Amino acid sequence: MSEISVPAARGETSGRAFKRTKFLLVYSSKGGVGKSSISMNLGATVSVTMAPDRPANPPVAIVSIDEQNTPQDYVEAANKKGLRLPIDVYRFDRDPSQLIGLIGHYRLVVIDAGGHLKGNVPLTTALDLVNPETGRRLIDGALVPMETGQESRKPTIRTCNLVLTPREIPFYVVINKAFPQAEADLRDAEAFIDEHGWDRPPSPIKHFRAYSKAATDGITVPDFDRAYARQGGMLDMMQLASALGLHTANAELGAATGAVVA
16 A cells, blocks of 8 residues: 555656556445445456456556545455455545546556545545546546445435536446345335436446455455356456446457446
8 A cells, every 4th residue: 555656656767558547436425335345346357357467567556545444454464365466556545636646557546435425525635636638527437336225325315416416427326235135125226226317337236245355355356266256246347347438358448438437
């Protein structure tokens, strides 16, 4: 975990790896809906499919701007086991403007933001950053995780209507921790999203037990031990990446028509 300049953190002295860096915010004003889990596992899936050989300088970075800093748990657990995550992880909650320094060094940057709305200076700072190369907002799009239960609904409304829509940031509301046996709850949650006119990916992110201990195990979905969870989780994340316009099957994170981060 680092707050130093990106070239220094990666052992580089100059040069850029990518012509365009896309920035995806993962945020909900409700805690416990899986913001960090989605950030880490979506980022890892995109990274390993873009670069299967897992180079020392991966194409994807995860940035925590949350003082809770859950991505650090993954890093510390991985380090203890001698494992290397397939993504770079940074902590910029003290100075989110450091996000600008990532431009050109990664193809995708996933921003894991803290849940509370009032007084969330790191979030508002990141939301209002401007890309100096384009003159446009730095964040290209957002994901709003939501569980199927009723308790997720008001926070989702607040997030979409108070944070993202006023800033004209395109977003998807994604249903997380979906249980296959709770089909009625899933359909009800999908109907809630549709009634508000929000976009959602075609498929939810299913619940796998491996997610609950991934941070303490220091692994992401491409390295889950059980094939069922690994393959199912990878499929969910690849479908989500495709909906976002992140074309994980090749080395280009393409600009699909209507994609959130195109």
